[in-house]
Amino acid sequence: MIRSMTGFASAKGELGAYSWSWELRSVNGKGLDLRLRVPDWLEGLEAALRGTLGKAIARGNVTLSLRLARSEEGGALTLNHSAMAVALDAVAEVEEAARTRGVTLAPSRAADLLALRGMMEAGAGTDDGAALVAKLKSEFDPLVRAFLDMRETEGAALAEILEGQIGQIEALSTQAATLAEARKEQMAETLRSNLARVLDNADGADPERVAQELALIAVKSDVTEEIDRLAAHVKAARDLLQKGSPVGRKLDFLMQEFNREANTLCSKSQNAELTAVGLELKTVIDQMREQVQNVE
Incomplete structure (x- = not known):
């Protein structure tokens, strides 16, 4: 069956304090170009989604967006103390190396450190994150199927x-x-x-x-x-x-x-x-x- 390179599919879901929406779209392309916008704190999710798309689609400029929200009832973000310790040690080492070479660095700010990947944990623990990733993966196959159905119809x-x-x-x-x-x-x-x-x-x-x-x-x-x-x-x-x-x-x-x-x-x-x-x-x-x- 001939498939068009133009396609679109969307879906919504929720699990506990989290809710999300998917958007998968594609346009013409000389080869396969996958662009994924997925929260980076969901460990292993992007690689899994990219692998699924790579097997299902041969050609086109494909964009996948996952918008994830957490309700207030789900609790606030918590500080990852292990990540904080690693970041502070790294900052101290860099500042010491700069002093020995006579280089003056701008003062470090707490806000800069908090913005680092993995510094803040979104969820009560590892188990919540794993369950969320598993749920998102299970919902992705139907989304891809709907996307391919549109490409096949066109x-x-x-x-x-x-x-x-x-x-x-x-x-x-x-x-x-x-x-x-x-x-x-x-x-x-x-x-x-x-x-x-x-x-x-x-x-x-x-x-x-x-x-x-x-x-x-x-x-x-x-x-x-x-x-x-x-x-x-x-x-x-x-x-x-x-x-x-x-x-x-x-x-x-x-x-x-x-x-x-x-x-x-x-x-x-x-x-x-x-x-x-x-x-x-x-x-x-x-x-x-x-x-x-x-x-x-």
């Missing part, structure tokens, strides 16, 4: 659009093949006429050499290979859609190949109708490429 609509555009490219390629076949006799007649005109107006011209040059021109204007490759690309694009995500990068590369064949077709056409078909091909390919940018 992906289904996107696949339908892409199928239609592939059909347009196929129809235009068939039309180009018909026009290329029809112009063969016209081109042959033009080459014979040009050969006769050159021979009539050139003294001592080598007829074989002139014929070789005109044949080379005919080869250079032959678009059979371009039309054949367009047909092969159409099949490859359909196979990728059937395979399902993650195929966005492969489809993006295929769009470059489509565009290359359409450009060559226009440059070699030497026919107004065939050129018009080539230009229409380029338009559809460009539209399809814009859609492909959102495929995971």
Whole structure:
């Protein structure tokens, strides 16, 4: 199944004195970029969430936000005395090293120390924190599933659009093949006429050499290979859609190949109708490429 890189999911929960809200969203991206905003005092939570997202999502700029609140009934923050002792020892060591080198430091403030990670404990103890992390982890899987469901729903609509555009490219390629076949006799007649005109107006011209040059021109204007490759690309694009995500990068590369064949077709056409078909091909390919940018 094709998945879009655009998605959104949210959820709320609570445990004891804590309440929280989740927001998970994503937009287009060349690769996978995970940005998590999670309270850092919840030990092990961010690593677990990042691992789950990394397994579920292959591509996109993904942002996860967890807003956590604690009610007044839950009690106030408490000072982590062990962390305080470590911080004070470190401050004393730095200040002593500065004095020996004649460096004057700004006075340390209690507020600066209290702002350090781990200095204040949010909760009655380790058990509360562990239970909270376990609860948050258990709620995360349903959030990710809802997020993926939205990406798959949008992906289904996107696949339908892409199928239609592939059909347009196929129809235009068939039309180009018909026009290329029809112009063969016209081109042959033009080459014979040009050969006769050159021979009539050139003294001592080598007829074989002139014929070789005109044949080379005919080869250079032959678009059979371009039309054949367009047909092969159409099949490859359909196979990728059937395979399902993650195929966005492969489809993006295929769009470059489509565009290359359409450009060559226009440059070699030497026919107004065939050129018009080539230009229409380029338009559809460009539209399809814009859609492909959102495929995971």
